[in-house]
Amino acid sequence: MTVEGDSLSRVAELINAQVPDGWVFSHMETEQSTNGVVVAVGHLRSLETREIDVEGDEYGAAYTALRAMVPEGWQLVATGPR
Template identity: 40%
Template structure:
């Protein structure tokens, strides 16, 4: 029997606007729910504007689960959509 550790691979895009980088960061953090991680952002200032606009991304990385299967092919088949196999060990 093999045991696999899986984690979610879901990610989502975020947008934020503000007059300072701190305001943008706060706006992003307000959008990130528990169990998700803020991964990165890109900030721009449109011509003729004092406001900053930003796009960012968050991902669900903290959660892991174990799945079992008799062989490696069956273990790969048992990985649900939106999840990734991180490690495998024998039971």
């Protein structure tokens, strides 16, 4: 989402006010115009998570299989033994 305001704190406030349920404000990219207006693009992250399990005799193959199971548009956050 893109917002405009007169300060970094104001654009962060505007973004936070628009975050839908089930999402969290992750970070923002900002630019300040010559007239002092701060333009920010806010990035959101879903709070929904899914657990994916794979097994393999060799780490590389298991990791490749794990990556292949991550749904399109999702991001692998952490890996580790069970």
